Ligand SMILES: [Fe+2]
């Protein structure tokens with residue numbers, strides 16, 4: 139049997155909660171002073187150059203809200219998927235099932251941390267303008283897929299975890315001190331846990347794949363990845379809509395497409411996340427890895 143990360147993970151993450159409690163009970167600070175042009179969508183393009191300083195600030199904070207909310211959404215899905223896999227817990231090794239429980243528990247903490255951050259910093263206006271938190275239809279369709287094929291969450295999840303690692307590396311260049319503001323603090327403690335989750339997801343996939351049903355999981359993964367694309371479109375539209383409410387519908391659509399392309403093609407964080415996922419595929423050789431390789435395209 140091949141080497142898994144289970145025992146290292148369970149041992150290392152015993153006290154993962156301490157850093158989250160410290161974050162949740164500490165002061166929250168993130169405001170206009172932390173604006174970074176290079177981390178703003180479309181930076182360096184003609185579109186960006188046409189914006190006023192105030193519009194650039196708005197775009198910056200709306201995009202950060204999108205990143206935060208997307209993480210909350212997908213981490214909740216992971217937790218939801220694990221709930222439906224609980225019946226298979228008995229069929230996998232005790233270490234695998236303990237890791238699965240620990241993993242879901244950590245994701246629960248993460249989504250609470252991101253919610254707390256968005257809620258506590260008034261610059262996001264999160265109580266009035268949410269990206270995904272009130273998109274019932276989107277949530278219901280993801281829930282439907284995950285309920286039918288819960289094991290489909292692992293490998294697409296791994297790409298997301300890779301993104302959290304590369305995103306942290308990207309923003310760290312502009313906020314070199316991990317306690318400089320709440321956003322870098324949050325992303326720092328998050329990536330500590332996620333650095334374990336990335337390889338872990340591949341081990342969980344392999345442990346549960348046969349029991350959960352390969353074909354079902356394969357089709358579930360396609361559905362899941364498609365929904366992620368829809369979520370990207372919805373998210374990008376809302377960012378543009380909230381940042382520039384005065385734009386016409388056509389102009390919002392045009393900017394939305396440019397922004398979506400920027401988010402998944404131009405940002406170094408996303409390019410790096412794809413490369414990291416691909417190299418994990420090559421290293422871990424997950425079951426059905428070849429046909430599931432569309433995940434990192
Ligand atoms: Fe997480």
Ligand SMILES: [Fe+2]
Nearest residue numbers: 245299332335
């Ligand atoms: Fe994670």
